Amino acid sequence: MWAMVTTSQGGFEKLQYRRVPLPQIQENEVLIQVSAAGINNTEINTRLGWYSDKVNKGTQQLQEKEEEEDKPDGGWGKPTPFPLIQGTDCCGQVIACGSGKLAHLLGQRILVRPCMASQCQNNYTPWFGSDIDGSFAQFTAVPATEVFPVHSDWSDIELASIPCAYGTAENLLTLAELKKDESILITGASGGVGSAAVQLAKIRGAQIYGLCGHTKMDDLKKLGATPLNRSIPLDQQIKSIQMDTVLDMVGGENFPQLFETIKRGGRYVSSGAIAGPMVSLDLRKLYLKDITMKGGTAWQPGVFENLISYIEEGKIHPLIWKSMPMDKMVEAQKEFLQKKHFGKMVLLPNPL
Amino acid sequence: MWAMVTTSQGGFEKLQYRRVPLPQIQENEVLIQVSAAGINNTEINTRLGWYSDKVNKGTQQLQEKEEEEDKPDGGWGKPTPFPLIQGTDCCGQVIACGSGKLAHLLGQRILVRPCMASQCQNNYTPWFGSDIDGSFAQFTAVPATEVFPVHSDWSDIELASIPCAYGTAENLLTLAELKKDESILITGASGGVGSAAVQLAKIRGAQIYGLCGHTKMDDLKKLGATPLNRSIPLDQQIKSIQMDTVLDMVGGENFPQLFETIKRGGRYVSSGAIAGPMVSLDLRKLYLKDITMKGGTAWQPGVFENLISYIEEGKIHPLIWKSMPMDKMVEAQKEFLQKKHFGKMVLLPNPL
Known part of the structure; x- marks a missing residue:
């Protein structure tokens, strides 16, 4: 499959759109065909190593500064496992299941809960796209417990603007x-x-x-x-x-x-x-x-369930600035950093 | 009566031991003969105006610095009503009541709850000895709701070490x-x-x-x-x-x-x-x-009641460094600021 791989900490040149193997799913996981993936500031922070103690400036200033210093503590809670497929927001369709028990999810349009409560270990809740591979790809493998079907007339782009923010x-x-x-x-x-x-x-x-x-x-x-x-x-x-x-x-x-x-x-x-x-x-x-x-980084119980119900009950409305093809990530992040937009920017995986 | 009056913001010279009128009690108040009054850092802070936005150093450094600048915002939550009788810790005996309904308190050995929950107005809970006259005197008038009888074999000095800290x-x-x-x-x-x-x-x-x-x-x-x-x-x-x-x-x-x-x-x-x-x-x-x-400044419900029960059930033990006569306040505060003590310093009102 095609994926936007962040090869290591650094500038835009670390974002490489390339072919990688399709993820293998475990018994507790489902395979999702990504239909839309929102952009968030955290992806830029993670690439820059902004979470490091060595950094004391804003995201924009860090992006503009030329520096080669390695920041092993630049990830959220743990060192970022580069090369990594980032992407915190994921709307997609379940196309395969790790076991028959998950068959009810097959074919469903879903959102992934990026703060993966079911994967919490030693008091640390891992994040989709930060601690494990995320949505900046044509496919992604996710524990079934973190997959939430949504019944709504919103478009995939609109749904993909929701999870992280x-x-x-x-x-x-x-x-x-x-x-x-x-x-x-x-x-x-x-x-x-x-x-x-x-x-x-x-x-x-x-x-x-x-x-x-x-x-x-x-x-x-x-x-x-x-x-x-x-x-x-x-x-x-x-x-x-x-x-x-x-x-x-x-x-x-x-x-x-x-x-x-x-x-x-x-x-x-x-x-x-x-x-x-x-x-x-x-x-x-x-x-x-x-x-x-x-x-607040690890979400309180019920937070994601609330969001799904707000969408389904029409209590919130999507704010979309624009969508772009996923291979235009660098362009998209540059525009994102200019902060002239109002609403979310969403990436679309290139056609299969 | 004799009282240690803090005449205004400033150095030790603002502490004046002098005769003042006996406080008049209201219908909801009791008159307490103070038997012992603990010393706390907050009394020094209030005198120095340490709570002011103009101050950014520690208590010790502020005490040592010569400065004449007035700090109207030097009190806790409100401007300190100088001249003020400070004193947050009060052990004493109820010797008069504002109404017959309070007669059950007469003669009781009590501690005053300095964070006066019953006096809360506009979301602000006034403090005994900071917002109203406190315990650095032979007598003090206190709302009956802030007076807690204690049944214990602790001495007055020991009891007076408890409330604020x-x-x-x-x-x-x-x-x-x-x-x-x-x-x-x-x-x-x-x-x-x-x-x-x-x-x-x-x-x-x-x-x-x-x-x-x-x-x-x-x-x-x-x-x-x-x-x-x-x-x-x-x-x-x-x-x-x-x-x-x-x-x-x-x-x-x-x-x-x-x-x-x-x-x-x-x-x-x-x-x-x-x-x-x-x-x-x-x-x-x-x-x-x-x-x-x-x-935490305003106390949660139950906090003072807990303390009384810990005393009465022997769950805590007093830590007394020394007691001194109340007219030796300046000496006491100077020793307090040296931080060589372990345990509380308690003042005793001079005999009637």
Whole structure:
């Protein structure tokens, strides 16, 4: 089959579209013909080794910097097993099963749950496309427990925009225990997780504020958030409003002013730091205001099941920027890094 | 009556022992004759205005620095109402009641709950001795709901060592949901909250590691913790041991190496930062390891009731360094700041 193989840590040149053997399925697995695969920032981070302790800058700056230093700790929780087929989002069709017990899945249109709860070992939950081969290929082998049939009139491209971003957002809102009428400030609100969080917070009936670049404020408003301009100091825009929850995927230099907006007893949740991971935290604010901070990578039980039901019940709507053939990955990632898009970019495996 | 009045923000010269009017009690209050009052770091912080955004250093450095700058935001949650009678820990006897309904309290030996849950307004719980007059006086007036009779053979001095430090520690362990056989690393383990946390974690059956200066390691071991030398890099001492919980009252430069020791899914709890409040946080560690951080100032329900029962059931034991007359406050605070003591320092109001 054809696959986009990330050969090792490094620049775009490490992305090689080439023929590889079809994956062999185990007894507990199914073989999926990939129909569409969304792009996420994490794939770029993993290729760059951004998760390494040696890195203290944002994704964009790291991509632009020429460096040859090896970062063995550049993967999520474990060293990335290069060469790796990345790809966290997968919509596809089950075309073979490892055992007769899985026959009910045959022919189903499915989404893969990338945070593979059933594969958790030693308290570590592996991720599809980060710890094992993912969806940037014509086929992929996945444990049947991580395969979720979806009954919806959405296109494959639309479905493929959901798993990583919406799962991460749903998990963070679950961790934050966001309730009806509570206020939430979402950073990077025009991004994948951010725009998902806006929709998922809306389902919960929250008052939503979203930070984004000024060119995306109109789109964000249509999505249901009060748009805030990330280039204007926050306190000038929200005055004395204090947030029950801050959902932050950005981090970086603006972290302190973000933290200031959290009300006494409020929550800060994070699953990314695209502007830079090292932030300055004032422990006094944390404890005098009884704040809870939660990081979320391994998903809470029920998160993915919730997403499937939101799709099937029409509670969320896909936001697609564009789709591209999978062999145009480098082009796609370059456009992704420019951050001019609003909505997901999705790759289509080249025809068999 | 005689009281130690903190006249305004500043150095030791702001502590003035003088005659003030006896407090008038309201219908819901009782008058307490103070028999003993523990010393806590927070009283020094409040006097120095350490809680201000303008401060980014530790308590000791701030005390030693000559500065005249006013810090209106130097109090906990609200501006400190100077002149103030500080004093968070209070053991005493109820000698008058605001109404007949409170007569059952008359003559009882009591501890005051300094985190005054019944007085919570607009989501802010005021503290005895920080937001209203406290125990550094011969008498004090307290809402009856914050007064807890204690039946124990402990001395007044011993009882007065408990409320602030043990309440804070019990609250943090409650927030951390520390369980039997889990591991906990406690910083400042020879300090007031730290040594309390060691005892309270022991009640829960946890594996306890405590960081302290090398001169206090023997005492800490006797208390039930594995002592760790705070001057030696942590990873050299605990190797690959990862903690379920880190309870941190210290903060400062060592925060990053402390955070490294937290296991996936572990907790960090804080209610102080004596070495400095501004810390460098790596958001990747927070989210990739699914860590929860909780700051605790307002106590969880049941915390103070737990302490009273631990005393009455002999589950904790007092650690007294020394007692001194209340008019020797400056001397006492200077000794406190030298951090050569192990156990609480308690002040005794001068005889009537």
